[in-house]
Amino acid sequence: MDSLNLLWGGLEAAVTPENLLWAALGVLLGTFVGVLPGIGPAMAVALLLPVTYGLDATQAFIMFAGIYYGGMYGGSTTSILLNTPGESSSVMTAIEGNKMAKAGRAAQALATAAIGSFIAGTIGTMGVVFFAPALADIAVEIGAPSYLAITVMALVLVTAVLGSSKLRGFIALFIGLTIGLVGLDLNTGQPRLSFGTTQLADRLDIVVVAVGIFALGEALWVAAHLRRTPLQITPVGQPFMGKEDWRRSWKPWLRGTALGFPFGAIPAGGAETPTFLSYLAEKKLTKHPEEFGKGAIEGVAGPEAANNASAAGTFVPLLAMGLPVTATATIMLAALQSYGIQPGPQLMTEQPDLVWTLLASLLIGNTMLLVLNLPLAPLWAKLLRVPRPYLYAGILFFASLGAYTVNLDSFDLFLLLVFGLLGLAMRRFGLPVLPLILGVILGPIMESKLREALALSGGDSSGLVNEPLAVIVYVLTALFLVVPIAVRYLLPSRFDRSDDAADDPSDERELVDR
Amino acid sequence: MTETSHETPAPTTAPTTTPAIDRGQLGLAGFLALLGGYTVYDATTLDVGFADPVGPRVFPYVIGAVLLLLAVLLVVATLRGSRPEADDGEDIDLDTPADWLTVAKLVGVLVFTIATVGVLGWAISGALLFAGAAWALGSTTLVRDVLVGTVMSVGSWYGFYVGLGIPLSPGLLDGIL
Structure with a gap:
């Protein structure tokens, strides 16, 4: 119960009228940006990061937590009302959610998404409260070889298992690793890939890279393919749920939470898998199978809860090991680092106040989301009608503002443009974004762990596998790679059938979190 | 889909x-x-x-x-005929050929911003960025675009300066803002 006491302390520190105001502002801004078409939570967080620059750490966390949850809920709203999910984790929500909206039940779909997100987010955050310290205790013992192995596993899983094209996944990953090389080599102090410039020797700011690839890349890609006929937007009233809706929603919420949290907590790349599994589970367990495909509330409640629980789960490896496994977590890591906080096993013991404040902030942000967004849903729906030239000009404006405020140097705007063009090319060539952004941030970590491990063993390559955990992780990674291929060869007939059913979602996995 | x-x-x-x-x-x-x-x-x-x-x-x-x-x-x-799955989304219509002219216009607007933000300052460059981007994307209400852009850029300048204590480049308007 020690964790609960510490969390209570964090809550006491965080709940002041002023902080609640920052939380509310964060939720409003996050939802505002998240609702805008084409913007997922990762992009919302990256775009809004500069807003928190002038605040002290506690206030920034609280506002940040609001932005995070707001951005996610905004994405769900878009996918329910437009049937075109902004990010891959909302794909499942869109299937039944949009059918509900078309059948005049948009209010119920939005309500079950909001309440389910709240419940899953709260349970998930409590899960972090209990698991992160435990994992940190173990992680302190993890040596450089095992850490390297875990990083490799995270990259391989995200790159090879999630995407639909392994070749394109690895291309994205290695472009990301190359970007991660730019800057001073930490051991010898020599600039790499810096073209003789001092700005590049100083390592690239992840905010500039992320905003360029997510926001500017998306805006340019949309500009190339702007839909000239407006989309059908379902009008929406005040979200509410009847007795029957509650009765049918609560079990999917809990099941979704149970599926989502573990997938977020292990380095297996985000919410796509658990939302998909949750959808399948609800389809199987429902008492109203005839409604699936026509707007079954279970099909919204389950995946939406799984999505939020998995988002909370990603905080376990992020806080305990400094290991981000989703695009959004990558930006969060950058944000934490900008406050001089280096997530990892030592963080829990060295700066416990900050950790517990952050976790308390997540609970506050989550609650604020429920309080604000149920009444405001009709307003958010109106945002979908913003004229497209203004919407994307606005994204360009705020992306430039965000990049410019990092160093107040127009060179960062130039970098933003370069990464924006890279983001455009990635969308054109079907390269997934997540492996790239993870490569940028995990590449330097991998290199330092590799050099640490080999320095300890005096250059002997056995230094990479002299810990049992490292060996286990490499074996697991190999299994993850080999088993799907083996299954495909050994059970061709069965695979074909399940492939049919899974066709749509596996397609969508290419659209990793933007 | x-x-x-x-x-x-x-x-x-x-x-x-x-x-x-x-x-x-x-x-x-x-x-x-x-x-x-x-x-x-x-x-x-x-x-x-x-x-x-x-x-x-x-x-x-x-x-x-x-x-x-x-x-x-x-x-x-x-x-061997492998083709990419181009990214889809809310506002994306992949059935029409790509409109690279619009993209080129947007890149031009951004290059202009990069070149001028130090001299003109964020308040002016930001406004021109917004208006230019809206124009490139097909907006025909130039006066309104410039007004909206000005409100956004001046607003964000004051927001960062007063609210967060970060002075964005004032440029030409140094002393006026």
Whole structure:
């Protein structure tokens, strides 16, 4: 119960009228940006990061937590009302959610998404409260070889298992690793890939890279393919749920939470898998199978809860090991680092106040989301009608503002443009974004762990596998790679059938979190 | 979402029975080869440190070499007819050919911003950025666009200066803002 006491302390520190105001502002801004078409939570967080620059750490966390949850809920709203999910984790929500909206039940779909997100987010955050310290205790013992192995596993899983094209996944990953090389080599102090410039020797700011690839890349890609006929937007009233809706929603919420949290907590790349599994589970367990495909509330409640629980789960490896496994977590890591906080096993013991404040902030942000967004849903729906030239000009404006405020140097705007063009090319060539952004941030970590491990063993390559955990992780990674291929060869007939059913979602996995 | 909507908008939008080679992908392969080659070359210019069995060169060597390999694999895959699934989204219509002119206009607007933000300051450059981007995307209400852009850029200048204590470049308007 020690964790609960510490969390209570964090809550006491965080709940002041002023902080609640920052939380509310964060939720409003996050939802505002998240609702805008084409913007997922990762992009919302990256775009809004500069807003928190002038605040002290506690206030920034609280506002940040609001932005995070707001951005996610905004994405769900878009996918329910437009049937075109902004990010891959909302794909499942869109299937039944949009059918509900078309059948005049948009209010119920939005309500079950909001309440389910709240419940899953709260349970998930409590899960972090209990698991992160435990994992940190173990992680302190993890040596450089095992850490390297875990990083490799995270990259391989995200790159090879999630995407639909392994070749394109690895291309994205290695472009990301190359970007991660730019800057001073930490051991010898020599600039790499810096073209003789001092700005590049100083390592690239992840905010500039992320905003360029997510926001500017998306805006340019949309500009190339702007839909000239407006989309059908379902009008929406005040979200509410009847007795029957509650009765049918609560079990999917809990099941979704149970599926989502573990997938977020292990380095297996985000919410796509658990939302998909949750959808399948609800389809199987429902008492109203005839409604699936026509707007079954279970099909919204389950995946939406799984999505939020998995988002909370990603905080376990992020806080305990400094290991981000989703695009959004990558930006969060950058944000934490900008406050001089280096997530990892030592963080829990060295700066416990900050950790517990952050976790308390997540609970506050989550609650604020429920309080604000149920009444405001009709307003958010109106945002979908913003004229497209203004919407994307606005994204360009705020992306430039965000990049410019990092160093107040127009060179960062130039970098933003370069990464924006890279983001455009990635969308054109079907390269997934997540492996790239993870490569940028995990590449330097991998290199330092590799050099640490080999320095300890005096250059002997056995230094990479002299810990049992490292060996286990490499074996697991190999299994993850080999088993799907083996299954495909050994059970061709069965695979074909399940492939049919899974066709749509596996397609969508290419659209990793933007 | 149907299969056809995933197809890359090739210059010929007709549903082709024989998948044509995506020439653009060969360009991407060329870019990867260039990137990998330069990464390896750049690594050769580094001094190897002392007491560090790995040194600063190994990682770039591996990454550069894999990039070269991936470039070759991509050429092979492209020649065998592999096509990318272009990214879809709310406002994206993949059935029409790509409108690169709009993209070029937007890039032009951004280049203008990069060149002028130091001299003109954020308040003016930001407003022009917004109005220029709206124009490039097909907005026809120029006066209103400039007004909206000005409100946003001046507002964000004061927001950052007063609210967060970050002075964005004032440029020409130094002393006025």
